[in-house]
Amino acid sequence: MSRPCWKSRQTATDAQVNLGTGKQSGPPLAAAVLSAAGLLLLAGLAAAQGWRNLALQPCPFDYSAQTCASDVTPGFEFIPVDAGVLLTGERLDPDAVLHTFRVEVEIGIFGGPSVADALSTIEAVLGHPRGWTARGDLTFQHVGSAPPDLSILLASPETVDRLCAPLDTQGYLSCRNGPRVVLNVERWKAGVPHWDAGLEEYRAYLINHEVGHFLGFGHAFCAKAGASAPVMQQQSVALDGCLPNGWPFR
Numbered sequence: 001m002s003r004p005c006w007k008s009r010q011t012a013t014d015a016q017v018n019l020g021t022g023k024q025s026g027p028p029l030a031a032a033v034l035s036a037a038g039l040l041l042l043a044g045l046a047a048a049q050g051w052r053n054l055a056l057q058p059c060p061f062d063y064s065a066q067t068c069a070s071d072v073t074p075g076f077e078f079i080p081v082d083a084g085v086l087l088t089g090e091r092l093d094p095d096a097v098l099h100t101f102r103v104e105v106e107i108g109i110f111g112g113p114s115v116a117d118a119l120s121t122i123e124a125v126l127g128h129p130r131g132w133t134a135r136g137d138l139t140f141q142h143v144g145s146a147p148p149d150l151s152i153l154l155a156s157p158e159t160v161d162r163l164c165a166p167l168d169t170q171g172y173l174s175c176r177n178g179p180r181v182v183l184n185v186e187r188w189k190a191g192v193p194h195w196d197a198g199l200e201e202y203r204a205y206l207i208n209h210e211v212g213h214f215l216g217f218g219h220a221f222c223a224k225a226g227a228s229a230p231v232m233q234q235q236s237v238a239l240d241g242c243l244p245n246g247w248p249f250r
Ligand SMILES: [Zn+2]
Pocket: 209, 213, 219, 232, 234
């Protein structure tokens, strides 16, 4: 049994906008320029097309609390636009593994980022020269028109707890659960008290740590007091004498 699980906040119908999914294999600078251009175009199209009006799609995931007829997480919204840009670090191998992703933001969460802002931040982190794509062996591409390999969600603490169960996130932490990374919007907004490296670095940590789980990495630990913390250390819990660090690579 299924039921519609995502409701448009507007009533007008709207065709999905597709900028194409062609792979860009040019140098990172070109990719970055294309990415920036794509985001600008995306923002313009989003405003012009009223992208919140989405058609319901099949839902591939069946969480205990809800069965839905959409691959969009119930209560979340996203931008149904394919940026068509590969996010890479400093280089890209021809055989790099491609992971498609989508960014979804819970509707109505207090003080959260817009979907466009969340997408912009997450794209910058995934394509950063110190991010997971830095070694050229994998890349990420935003998709809006098809179910992604990975959905990156920004959610209220209560929703994080629900989507992360049976993992206990205590209304505080974030998680990766199957093909979803679920980020606690309170951490996105404020970080954690013991973090003194700035909110931008913390958000990079938040994204890179949970995406690291999606990529198959488990937890790491502080090797030596004063050293840079490994990104897979649970730095939201404690730094254990290490220095805060948001990146997998130097
Ligand atoms: Zn973790």
